[in-house]
Amino acid sequence: MGKTIVEKILSSHSKDEVKPGNIIWLDIDVRSARDFGGPNVVKHYKEHYDSEPVDNPKKTFFTFDLVAPAKTIKYAINQSLCRRFAREQGIKVYDVGYGIGTHVLMEEGHILPGKTAVGTDSHYNIVGAIGAFGQGMGDVDITFVFKTGKTWFEVPKTVKINIKGSFEYPTTAKDLTLYILKHIKTEFALGRAIEFYGDAVESLPLYGRITLLSMVTEMGGIIGYVPFTEKTVEEVKAFTGRDDFEVFYADTDAEYEKEIEIDVSGLESQVAAPPHPHNVFPVSELKDVKVDMIYIGSCTNGREEDIESAWKILKGKKIKDGVILSITPATRRAYKKLMEKGILQDLFDMGAIITNPSCAGCAQGHPGMTGEGEVSLNTSNRNFPGKQGKGETYLVSPEVAAASAITGRITDPREVL
Amino acid sequence: MKIKGRVFILKDKEGNLIKDIDTDQIYHNMYLHITDIKEMGKYCLGNLEGYENYPQLAQKNDIIIAGHNFGAGSSRQHAVDCFRALGTGCIIAPSFGAIFKRNAINSAFPIVECPLIEDYIKEGKLSHGEIVELDFENGIIRKEDGAELQCKKPSMVQVEILKAGCLFEYGKKAK
Numbered sequence: 276m277g278k279t280i281v282e283k284i285l286s287s288h289s290k291d292e293v294k295p296g297n298i299i300w301l302d303i304d305v306r307s308a309r310d311f312g313g314p315n316v317v318k319h320y321k322e323h324y325d326s327e328p329v330d331n332p333k334k335t336f337f338t339f340d341l342v343a344p345a346k347t348i349k350y351a352i353n354q355s356l357c358r359r360f361a362r363e364q365g366i367k368v369y370d371v372g373y374g375i376g377t378h379v380l381m382e383e384g385h386i387l388p389g390k391t392a393v394g395t396d397s398h399y400n401i402v403g404a405i406g407a408f409g410q411g412m413g414d415v416d417i418t419f420v421f422k423t424g425k426t427w428f429e430v431p432k433t434v435k436i437n438i439k440g441s442f443e444y445p446t447t448a449k450d451l452t453l454y455i456l457k458h459i460k461t462e463f464a465l466g467r468a469i470e471f472y473g474d475a476v477e478s479l480p481l482y483g484r485i486t487l488l489s490m491v492t493e494m495g496g497i498i499g500y501v502p503f504t505e506k507t508v509e510e511v512k513a514f515t516g517r518d519d520f521e522v523f524y525a526d527t528d529a530e531y532e533k534e535i536e537i538d539v540s541g542l543e544s545q546v547a548a549p550p551h552p553h554n555v556f557p558v559s560e561l562k563d564v565k566v567d568m569i570y571i572g573s574c575t576n577g578r579e580e581d582i583e584s585a586w587k588i589l590k591g592k593k594i595k596d597g598v599i600l601s602i603t604p605a606t607r608r609a610y611k612k613l614m615e616k617g618i619l620q621d622l623f624d625m626g627a628i629i630t631n632p633s634c635a636g637c638a639q640g641h642p643g644m645t646g647e648g649e650v651s652l653n654t655s656n657r658n659f660p661g662k663q664g665k666g667e668t669y670l671v672s673p674e675v676a677a678a679s680a681i682t683g684r685i686t687d688p689r690e691v692l
Numbered sequence: 693m694k695i696k697g698r699v700f701i702l703k704d705k706e707g708n709l710i711k712d713i714d715t716d717q718i719y720h721n722m723y724l725h726i727t728d729i730k731e732m733g734k735y736c737l738g739n740l741e742g743y744e745n746y747p748q749l750a751q752k753n754d755i756i757i758a759g760h761n762f763g764a765g766s767s768r769q770h771a772v773d774c775f776r777a778l779g780t781g782c783i784i785a786p787s788f789g790a791i792f793k794r795n796a797i798n799s800a801f802p803i804v805e806c807p808l809i810e811d812y813i814k815e816g817k818l819s820h821g822e823i824v825e826l827d828f829e830n831g832i833i834r835k836e837d838g839a840e841l842q843c844k845k846p847s848m849v850q851v852e853i854l855k856a857g858c859l860f861e862y863g864k865k866a867k
C-alpha cells in the first residue's frame with residue numbers, strides 16, 4: 276500500500292509502523308518555544324528535569340515574536356527567564372527583533388523539506404508550505420521534546436482536496452484559502468492531514484502556499500501539503516538558503532479517507548466576517564461595511580510579496596482620512612527587502628504605520644487592538660470574538676486590505692485598480 | 693477510573709451544543725502571561741458569551757459537555773489548565789481541536805470524544821445539572837437511572853498517561 280506525504284515524512288522519523296490511527300514515537304528535528312509557552316516550558320523543565328541538559332541544543336530554539344519587544348514587566352520577566360535558560364543550556368534565541376518564529380526558522384535553514392518540527396505555536400503546520408512536518412503543541416509537550424527529542428503522535432488520516440478551475444489577480448491565495456474554508460469549515464478535515472491538488476494550488480508561489488497552508492489550522496487540520504513543482508524546489512532553496520533536502524511526494528496508490536472537489540473558476544475576492552474564519556462571503560456582499568483599522572501582516576500574509584502587492588494597489592493613492600493602516604513584515608529579512616525596494620518609505624509617506632517584525636496586530640494582547648464598535652480588516656487568520664480587541668474583525672487578502680484603505684470600506688480591489 | 697459529577701452543558705440560545713469553542717473563548721490571550729495554574733481558574737470560559745461567570749458556578753468534578761471541535765485555535769496549555777485549576781472532572785464533546793486534545797491528554801486531564809452526545813442532548817436524554825458517572829476507560833456515561841451512553845474509548849496512550857499522572861512520568865517508563 277502506498278503512502279501519503281505525511282505518512283512518508285513520519286515514516287522517515289519513526290521506527291514504528293506508520294498507519295493512520297497508530298500511535299508512534301516520532302523523532303523531532305527542530306523544537307522551539309516562543310515568548311508565549313516558553314516560560315512555562317522553562318518552568319516545567321526545571322521542575323521535572325532540573326539542570327539536566329536538553330536533548331540537543333543545536334536543534335532547540337527560542338523565538339520571541341508575540342509581545343516583541345516586551346510591553347509589560349510580566350512579559351519582560353517571562354522573556355528574560357527564557358533567555359537565561361537558553362544561556363545555561365546553549366540554546367539559540369531568535370530574540371524580539373527577528374520576527375515570526377516559524378518564518379525565521381525556515382528562512383534560517385533550520386526547518387527544511389522532509390523534516391519534523393514542533394513548537395508552542397498553533398500555526399506551526401505552516402511549515403507544510405516547504406514540505407516539512409510541523410505541529411503546534413502545548414508547553415508540556417514541548418518540554419518533553421526539549422528533553423527527549425521525540426514525542427508520541429497519532430498518525431492522521433489523509434484527505435484530498437481537488438481544486439478545479441482558475442482565477443485571476445486581484446484574487447490571490449488568501450481568497451482561495453477563505454473560499455476553501457467556506458466549503459469545508461472545520462468538519463471535513465478535523466484532525467486530518469490534507470493534500471491539495473489542481474493547477475490553481477500547484478501554481479501558487481511559495482508565499483501563496485504559506486498563506487494557504489498556514490490556515491490548515493483554521494480548517495482543523497493537522498498539516499497540509501501542496502505537491503512541489505520544479506519552481507517550488509527553486510523557491511524553497513532560495514528561501515531557506517539550503518539545497519540539502521529531500522522532497523516527499525504521495526505514492527500513486529496512497530490511501531485517502533475522502534476526497535472533495537472545489538471549483539474556483541473566476542473566483543472573486545473573499546472576506547471572512549466575524550465570528551469564524553469560515554464565515555466567508557464574496558467581497559461584493561460586504562461592500563457597505565465601514566472600516567476603522569486595517570492590518571497587513573501575520574504569519575499568513577506578512578511576506579515581502581504580500582506587502583508589495585498591497586503597496587502596488589496603494590501606490591499613487593491616498594489612505595482614507597480616519598483609517599489607521601498598520602503594516603508588519605513577518606521577519607527582519609522581509610522587512611529589509613521591502614526597505615531596500617523603497618516600499619516601506621512609500622507606505623510611510625502615505626501615512627501607514629510600519630512596525631517591527633513580529634506577530635503585532637494578529638491578536639489581542641499584542642499591539643494594535645480595536646475598541647468597541649470599531650471594525651478592523653486583518654490579513655491574519657482568525658477573527659474569533661475578542662481576538663483583536665472589542666471590535667469586529669474581518670479577514671481579507673492584502674489586496675482587499677489595501678483597496679479598503681483607500682475607500683474606508685470593504686472594497687473589491689478591481690474598483691481602485 | 694470513574695468520575696462522578698454534575699453535567700454542565702454549553703449550549704447556544706437555540707439550545708444546540710456550541711461548536712468550535714476556541715481557546716480564546718476558553719482562556720483569553722490577555723492572561724497568557726500567567727504561569728501559576730492556581731491563578732488560571734478565574735478566567736475559565738471568561739470570553740464565551742453567556743458563560744463568563746462559569747468560574748463562580750463551577751463545582752468540583754463538573755462534567756462539561758460541548759459541541760464539535762472544542763478547543764479549536766491556539767496551542768495554549770492554559771486552556772486545559774484553567775479547567776484543572778477549577779477541579780473540573782471531564783470534558784465531553786463530539787470532537788476536539790487537535791492541540792487541545794494533546795494538551796489534555798499530556799496533562800492527564802480526562803476528555804472523552806462522544807459523537808452521539810449531540811443527539812442525546814437534543815432528544816432530552818441528558819440535562820443540565822444532572823449527576824452522572826463517567827466510566828473513563830470504557831468511554832461510558834452512566835445516568836443515575838442506569839441508562840448508558842457509549843462514547844469513544846480513550847486510546848492506550850491517553851489511559852497510560854492518565855495513570856502515570858502526566859506525560860513526564862509516562863515518558864520515563866515508555867523509553
Ligand code: SF4
Pocket residue numbers: 340341375396397398573574575633634637638655656
Ligand atoms: S501571526 Fe498570529 S497566528 Fe501567526 S504565529 Fe503570530 S500570533 Fe500566531
